[in-house]
């Protein structure tokens with residue numbers, strides 16, 4: 001069986017940027033045997049949230065390569081050049097392209113790595129391979145869409161698997177009810193209930209706000225309740241001094257702090273990333289509610305300071321038991337569909353790597369995103385997007401992706417060069 005130098009799990013922007021970084025770092029040297037395994041059948045970036053009118057929340061200069069290597073052929077600017085839209089883009093006078101365009105840019109870059117990506121396979125677990133009392137390799141098990149399980153061996157691993165939907169506990173029993181769906185599956189979910197007339201959207205972040213506006217614009221005119229615990233929709237702070245926390249070199253600052261100091265930083269700047277829609281989007285929503293006052297027809301409601309206490313599914317709808325946190329008043333509302341724009345958890349790597357847990361104390365990562373391991377564990381495992389508590393708020397975003405993958409790539413390329421030297425033939429041995 002072929003032994004890979006690196007298997008990347010997931011082929012979203014993080015591991016795509018890693019493929020690019022490795023490609024550029026290795027130029028001239030012997031090629032690394034690299035493979036990325038992606039559960040989607042083709043590249044798409046948050047497919048079910050590619051809504052009309054949505055745009056990037058970071059500058060296009062925070063693309064897959066620019067901050068690491070502005071001369072890379074994988075920059076957004078080169079993409080525009082190749083698509084013959086560079087001049088037109090300049091005339092848009094924006095740093096924030098549409099999400100559809102950025103998805104197209106990512107897909108354009110991903111297409112250049114087709115030979116290194118196995119699409120349509122979901123990695124289910126990673127197992128240790130022992131030799132002489134040491135773990136020398138990892139066995140990566142994946143399942144394809146037909147249910148067939150494949151196994152591959154690798155010396156190193158890079159996880160870029162994004163987040164998993166955070167579902168409030170009271171909705172867990174309704175996991176199989178298609179009328180309740182998370183924002184990560186919004187377009188599919190709403191297509192299955194295209195005629196839903198009364199819809200609840202839970203959340204106060206960018207996704208909740210975008211979904212509210214999308215539903216508002218739907219021709220059949222559904223009534224929407226936007227339900228949030230907070231008093232108000234609050235905008236993200238992207239003013240320049242605050243934005244410095246998303247600079248790649250701020251990672252050193254965060255990583256160098258004590259745990260308490262890092263927690264304090266995360267708390268202080270949480271509203272740059274969580275539960276904070278763009279100001280212009282908030283203004284558009286406010287306008288919708290203002291216009292309702294003029295028209296005298298209260299189609300939508302902003303249920304602020306509200307909590308969902310219980311959920312019941314019936315043939316005639318989903319009933320939410322709501323509590324007004326200001327008055328203490330409890331009441332029920334029935335909806336045709338409920339959208340949970342309730343964010344993401346980022347602990348999936350612990351489940352996927354559970355068989356390796358005894359070798360990876362606390363799943364803690366070093367400054368270069370490599371999981372610490374016991375001495376008898378040789379493979380390097382890198383985490384992309386799961387190190388927010390140690391590396392800062394930029395970790396789940398595109399802000400540091402280009403630079404982070406350069407850092408990981410350097411470590412990997414150096415280690416693989418060393419391993420390649422003694423005996424190339426040995427690499428094709430193990431079964």
Ligand SMILES: Cc1cc2nc3c(=O)[nH]c(=O)nc-3n(C[C@H](O)[C@H](O)[C@H](O)COP(=O)(O)OP(=O)(O)OC[C@H]3O[C@@H](n4cnc5c(N)ncnc54)[C@H](O)[C@@H]3O)c2cc1C
Nearest residue numbers: 010012013014038039049056057122123161162385397398
């Ligand atoms: C709607 C939306 C808009 C966003 N907009 C911005 C923005 O404008 N700017 C910004 O900086 N950030 C934004 N983000 C944050 C987002 O996390 C990053 O943009 C980016 O997607 C992170 O890339 P990633 O590759 O780490 O994770 P993801 O993009 O989530 O990619 C992970 C990939 O791994 C695959 N995968 C997961 N599990 C497995 C498995 N077991 N086996 C195989 N494959 C697997 C998934 O299918 C997916 O393709 C947005 C997030 C969302 C949800």
